[in-house]
Amino acid sequence: MLINRYENYSSKYKFNNNSAANILSLPGLVIIRHSFTPFTKFFRKSLEEVSRRIIFAGLCDLAGVKQKQLKHKSDIMGLLDGKVAIVTGAARGIGKAIALKFASEGADVAFTDLVINEAAEETVKEIEAFGHKVKAYASNAADFEQTHEVVNQILADFGKIDILVNNAGITKDGLMLKMSEAQWDAVLNVNLKSAFNFIHACIPSMMRQKSGSIINMSSVVGVHGNASQCNYSASKAGLIALAKSIGQEMGRKGIRANSIAPGFIDTPMTQALPEDVRKQWIEKIPLRRGGTVEDIANVATFLASDMSSYVSGEVIQVDGGMNM
Ligand SMILES: NC(=O)c1ccc[n+]([C@@H]2O[C@H](COP(=O)([O-])OP(=O)(O)OC[C@H]3O[C@@H](n4cnc5c(N)ncnc54)[C@H](O)[C@@H]3O)[C@@H](O)[C@H]2O)c1
Numbered sequence: 001m002l003i004n005r006y007e008n009y010s011s012k013y014k015f016n017n018n019s020a021a022n023i024l025s026l027p028g029l030v031i032i033r034h035s036f037t038p039f040t041k042f043f044r045k046s047l048e049e050v051s052r053r054i055i056f057a058g059l060c061d062l063a064g065v066k067q068k069q070l071k072h073k074s075d076i077m078g079l080l081d082g083k084v085a086i087v088t089g090a091a092r093g094i095g096k097a098i099a100l101k102f103a104s105e106g107a108d109v110a111f112t113d114l115v116i117n118e119a120a121e122e123t124v125k126e127i128e129a130f131g132h133k134v135k136a137y138a139s140n141a142a143d144f145e146q147t148h149e150v151v152n153q154i155l156a157d158f159g160k161i162d163i164l165v166n167n168a169g170i171t172k173d174g175l176m177l178k179m180s181e182a183q184w185d186a187v188l189n190v191n192l193k194s195a196f197n198f199i200h201a202c203i204p205s206m207m208r209q210k211s212g213s214i215i216n217m218s219s220v221v222g223v224h225g226n227a228s229q230c231n232y233s234a235s236k237a238g239l240i241a242l243a244k245s246i247g248q249e250m251g252r253k254g255i256r257a258n259s260i261a262p263g264f265i266d267t268p269m270t271q272a273l274p275e276d277v278r279k280q281w282i283e284k285i286p287l288r289r290g291g292t293v294e295d296i297a298n299v300a301t302f303l304a305s306d307m308s309s310y311v312s313g314e315v316i317q318v319d320g321g322m323n324m
Contacts, residue, residue, distance in 0.1 A: 078104075078105040078106025078107070079105040079106070079301060079304075079305040079306075079307060080102055080105040080106045080107035080163070080301070080304060080305055081105075081106035081107075082106065083102075083106070083107045083108070083162040083163055083304070084107065084108045084109075084110070084158045084159070084160050084161055084162050084163070085099075085102045085107045085108070085109050085110070085161075085162065085163035085164075085165065085304065086110050086111070086112070086151070086154060086161055086163070086164050086165065086198070086202070087099045087102070087109065087110075087111045087112075087165040087167055088111070088112045088113075088141045088165065088166055088167050088168040088194065088198060089112065089113055089114075089141065089167045089168030089169065090109075090111035090112070090113060090123065090165075090167060091111070091113035091115075091116070091117070091119050091120035091123055091136070092119055092120075092123070092267075092268065093267040093268060093269065093293060094167060094217065094262065094265060094267060094293050094296050094297070095111065095113075095165070095167040095168070095217075096123050096126075096293070097292075097293035097294055097296065097297040098165055098167065098296065098297045098300045098301075099111050099123065099127055099134075100123075100126060100127055100130075100297070101294070101297035101298065101300070101301050102163070102297075102300075102301065102304065103127045103130040103132045103134065104130050105301055105305070106132065107132060107162075107163065107304075108132050108133035108134065108158055109127055109132065109133070109134045109135075110134070110135050110136075110137065110154040110157065110158055110161075111123070111134075111135075111136055111137070112136070112137045112138070112139045112141060112150060112168070113136065113138065113139075113168075114138065114139075114140060115138050116136045116137070116138045120136050121136070123136070124136050133158065135154075135157055135158075137150050137153065137154065141166075141168040141190065141194035141197060141198065142189040142190045142193055142194050142197070143197070144193075144197050144200075147194070147197035147198055147200075147201050148197075148200075148201045150201075151198065151201035151202055152201075155205055160205060160209060161202050161205055161206065161212070162206075162209075162211065162212060162213065162304075163212070163213050163214075163215070163304040164198055164199065164202050164206075164212070164213075164214045164215070165215045165217065165300060165304070166194060166195035166198055166199070166214070166215070166216045166217060166239070167217040168190060168191075168194050169190060169191045169217060169235075170186065170187060170190045170191065171187065171229070171232050171269065172186055172187050172231060172232075173228050173229050173231075173232065174228060174231075175227070175228050176230050179230065179231060183231060184231045187231040187232055187235050188231065188234070188235050188238075191232070191235035191236065191238075191239065192235040192238040192239060192242070195216050195239055195242055196242065199214060199242070199246055199257075202214075203246075203250060203255065206250075206253070206254075206255050207250070207253045207255065209254075210253060210254040211254040211255065212250075212254065212255040212256070213255075213256050213257075213258075213303060213304050213305075213308075214243065214246060214255065214256065214257040214258070215243075215257075215258055215259070215260060215300055215303050215304065216239040216240070216242060216243045216257070216258070216259045216260075217239070217259075217260055217262070217296075218236045218237075218239045218240050218243075218259040218260060218261045218315065219232070219233075219236040219261055219262060220261050220262065220263045220317055220319050220322060220323050221233040221236055222235075222236025222237040222238075222239060222240055222259075222261060223237070223240070223261050223315065223317065223323065224323055225237075236261070239259055240259045240261070240315050242257075243257040243258055243259045243313065243315075244257070244313040247312040247313035248313065251312055256303075256308070256309075256311065256312040257312060257313065258303045258308070258311060258312060258313065258314045258315070258316070259314070259315045259316070260296060260299055260300060260303070260315075260316050260318060261315050261316065261317045261318065261319070262291060262295075262296050262318050262319065263285065263291055263317065263318065263319025263320055263322045263323070264278075264281040264282065264285065264290045264291060264319070264320075264322070265290060265291040265292070265293060265295070265296060266290040266291065266292060266293070267293060270290065278290075284322055285319070285320040285321065285322045286320060286321035286322070286324070287320035287321055288320075289320065290320075291318060291319065291320060295318055296318055299316055299318050303316070
């Protein structure tokens, strides 16, 4: 029976030979590995693959899992299975990486950006490849009315919201003496007011379902400040205090709120800096490299998932040890 089922499952699944998760989920494979050592490398690998698939089919049989319920590998191992996430400003950069990682862990993803251009459509396609629902919405996160409209539309399209990532952000740097009111207002509106807008629009439905995880994308400069970034630093510090306040206010309703404080992350935002400035930043980092967008997406996935169900009001610095 197991061998017959192998045919059915093998057409639905692709197994990664190096995946620790596959090996962990199939402990019997370790025994089979050893028993095949006398064979040639090629032959042994083929047999391992067949064994792996037979054991997987067997486990599905034992667990009573119906084949038609399984659409993707993440359906049986995703940290965010069945959850719906909103990520703001996710057409590119850190937001895009978070949206992709969430989908790879089983979430349906709604994301916003100022415009849904070719890059955003490409992001939609990449997320779709994980086999989960995805939709992109053009919306200015700094606008209160637009935000409420888009959240209502997302609720109509997806049915619920479990995770909100307030990621949209901009910089307009300058020394205090030279900073214009417009520079200050633009950064505060896009970085901080946008998070107020989205939290305000999302919490009624999160309160009804008595659960929700809110993640504010802050920055290490929101914790430590930075010369020539008083507007940006103040907005990022505000995001931390906003998350802590929401965590206190909404904890009894099952809603958690945390912040991520990325350090120097390699994205279009930091690629725009002069090469010598980039070098100076990297020299200050104990791990001697800029962060990747995936480094941030991994921490966001932890905070979004039930793995962090007792974590609220926290700020996680993801900065290669720059500010320990
Ligand atoms: N890159 C870094 O090193 C770094 C470090 C610390 C914090 N951050 C924060 O991480 C977040 C993402 O940064 P990134 O480097 O990916 O930036 P990015 O510029 O690559 O991406 C930001 C996205 O937000 C969108 N956006 C801007 N204004 C918007 C608005 N009003 N409404 C909706 N979308 C809007 C942009 O169109 C863009 O797609 C930002 O909040 C940023 O401040 C980045």
